[in-house]
Amino acid sequence: MTTTASAAPRSDLLQVSPLGDAFHVFDTTLRDGAQREGITYSVADKIAVATLLDELGVGFIEGGWPGAMPKDTEFFARAAAGELTLGSAQLVAFGSTRKAGIRAKDDPQVRALLDSQAPIITLVAKSDVRHVERALRTTLEENLSMVGDTVAFLVGEGRRVFLDCEHFFDGYVADHDYGLRVAEAATTAGADVIVMCDTNGGMMPVGLHQVVAEVKARTGFRLGIHCQDDTGCAVANTVAAVQAGATHVQCTANGYGERAGNADLFAVLGNLVVKMGLPVLPDGRLGEMVRVSHAVAELANIAPNTHQAYVGSSAFSHKAGLHASAIKVDPELYNHLDPEVVGNGMHILITEMAGRASVELKAKEFGIDLAGLPQVVSRVVDTVKEREASGWSYEAADASFELLLRDELAAARGEEVTAPFRLESYRVIVENTANTVGQGRIVLSEATVKVHVGGQRVVATAEGNGPVNALDSALRAALADHLPGLAGVELIDYKVRILAGHAGTDSVTRVLVASSSTKAAGAPEWTTVGVHANVVEASWEALVDSLVYALRSAPEPVGPTPGA
Template sequence: MTAQRFQLYDTTLRDGTQQEGMVLTVDDKLAVARHLDAFGVGFIEGGWPGAVPKDTEFFRRARTELRLDTAELAAFGATRKPGVAAAADPQVRALLDAETPVVTLVAKSHPRHVELALRTTLAENLAMIGDTVRLLVREGRRVFVDAEHYVDGYRLDRGHALDVVRAAADAGAEAVVLCDTNGGSLPDAVRAVVTATAGATGVPLGIHCHDDSGCAVANTIAAVDAGVRHVQGTAHGYGERCGNADLFTVAANLVLKRGLPVVPAARLRGMALSARAVAELTGVPGRAAAPYVGPAAFTHKAGLHASALRVDPGLYQHIDPALVGNGMRTLVSDMGGRSSVELKARELGYEVDAGSETVARAAARIKDLENRGHSFESADASFELLLREELDGGGRPARPFEVVSWDVRVDAGPAGRAPTRARVRLRIDGVPLVAEGEGNGPVNALDRALHAALDPFFPQLSGLELTDYQVRVLGRGSEAAARVLITFGDGRRTWGTVGVDENTVAASWRALLDAVHYALLDTAAPAAAEPTRCAAAG
């Protein structure tokens, strides 16, 4: 089988946009389409022209702005209305006006939907399918037909379901896609329906599964095992209710587990990057634990696992992460022990040995800190600072500046405004320095005060920006400790730090300091500047 004969069809831009919380502009859709094309899908369903104005605009702009390398663009729509000629149906005309090489029609295959939703007869439903497909084929379009509710409809009325498949194929449809629209079927049922339909009709079949029973990917693979060669899905499994089959997972399974070259190996190696790009553009993050592409997909924490991974990564990983563009990560925690510390250190570029005194000290400190509420899983920068301290003999390495003291003051202002002012006292090369900052809260004020103090001496800090701030209360009551996780970036990279204290502001200060110290790792002496009193106000 060749990659050309197997059809990988993405419907993120139509079915995927029904995901709760997803709103895409036309620009967003064009950008997502480019990433899907770069990944290597064969078809990209752009939307429903004529029914959704934004989709009509998408297809208009796509004609001049979208240059696809591997994919063909498909417009989605319905068969003609009951009692209306296909050529006279405005919605069918909109499909032609989209000027796509491919059109995908949704057709009813469940008798109750024909009678209750379309309010027509089963015979007219078949005529609607045949008439619409014939018109589109006559106009030079490749046509796929999505047989909506097919798996459920087949179980209710096998005869009509098969008639729908035959009507579409006889009129010229290239493939008829069997849909588990309600997503309630299990793999054995899907396999049985596909096998029976293929045997009764001999028509090229596709599969479109929803995930309401958690089986969309498994159902898709079962359909492929039964002979289907056209599979539909969405990036990250986006879609209404519980979503669709995750096309990233499906593609990787078909290539790596079934040996079907649905995307070239080189494209598969870019899959994780494509997945991250699509999630960023849609504003709907994929699951951290998503197979193959999630940041946690090849992440290890337990000490036994980490120890085994030192011997052979394949002992606890089903594939080489590089095959899908991902990478192995190690989480450092009191559960991980020396092996996890060694693996994490090597991941960060430090050559250490699990049996060394340095690793033993680092593991002991981590265990103690986590017992007091720290968590290094999202704080690689804090871990690296700790490791550097131990590599320097267990004492704190020379810091480019020293903190003498800090304080925060909140003043109640007019109309309920409460500006926050922070003051930091530092020492740089033995020379005292006082700086102030004002912000919308203590963290913002402290951040600005640090910038006011340090930017003149360390210009590289001017691009440092706090991008995420999270607080978790450890325990109950007003005296509970707080764990603060902060993410910083400088335009080239991002890093996370952690701080814990009974006082939330103090915990934030610890995390802020770690972030700045990390940014200055391996920094040469501060730039020449006259220490003075500085202020920063927002």
């Protein structure tokens, strides 16, 4: 087949990014990523996500499909009105080619793309013979005309155009030429980039690399890549396409997208910059990846993936003692890069697998130097292993582990460890009673706590919506006058786990309590653990650790020195 070189875009329309136009990082979180089950962005959310992506330094942000989705139409209108200010990124509108049998300028959907005022338009087109004939229900020649006419019209109206060739790889297997004819029709009409889409997500890296290389050799067109993750290969496929000659990558933040999702923007960027040495982001922006990833997750109302490559909180966590021993000598021995490069950090997990090196490295995270104190390290290792055999777990409870470590260190120095308060007893009552106002029944919990604090015996009673809530409220009421610093501490998460090897209602349970200090700058968070056959006692243990940790980690004394 004959090919035509891509028409150069009009220079007066280009807002050249600091990176120039040599490589495109194209984000479609707000369009393709929004198709993930459970995600519903408001217009305000979309503006916030776009702002975050611009701060990361992506070159293009696809905002949605104006004219087809009212919310997307509003987003572009508000962006044009000045509610969205972008630095290096350019806003992109997504839409389809004209319908069969009408002129592009008369198609309302094409007009809506112009009305969006986006400087760049991504058009989606069928590039698989089977889809043209069976889904689009038109002729192969009419589909080519639809592509060429729409691209030419939009370019003539001053827009830069990228073409998404839907089902390109499946179509290429069925017919090696038709997809290239679609690409040629778009390029001849002025499209800048031909994006090869693995729409069904079924490609593997070796096969995809071969196709991209063949198309590059046969056409010379500027090629882009868009991969779904149905085989778990979207990131690998994207990297393979770049290695084969693609210079435009389409991704979504955190891999959000329909079905199994899309190529994860952060994994792709990490691989391109760190592993391949491609400067596809402005200087200094790679370190924003963790912050942006987690902020987008919050806006999407999806918990961050702790094991996500590069940006997950566990991406540089080490559990095995063997790993920790090597890391103590040189962190690079078990880390594929310095975590700080991408805005992350290394974490040592304390479990029954932990050895001496794990404890020493974890202590350094707390600002504690255990050098020259082998007996403390040995006692901590032994205690952790003994407790974990009984169901305790410090892997997700750093605060409880730090208290254990500091108590052992104080004992080794001959220092007396004084508890800020001492429990005499507690009692919890759960009452199920008739609702005298309306139908149904009312379940109330009441807790009474007797503690010794500040040289006094204090008794406090409180109600709650459950036994743990009532116990927490009663304990805080008892301590409030003597330890006023606890007023800023609040429980933000509560998890109960039935331990393996136990069954039924008499099972041993593990409770994790996450807390935060709302009065402190940056709202620090910490997690504590309790284990017992009685879930209320396990909760009590975790609650007490949480409050003690808050008191001991306060920068200044938060109350009078307590007595026993």
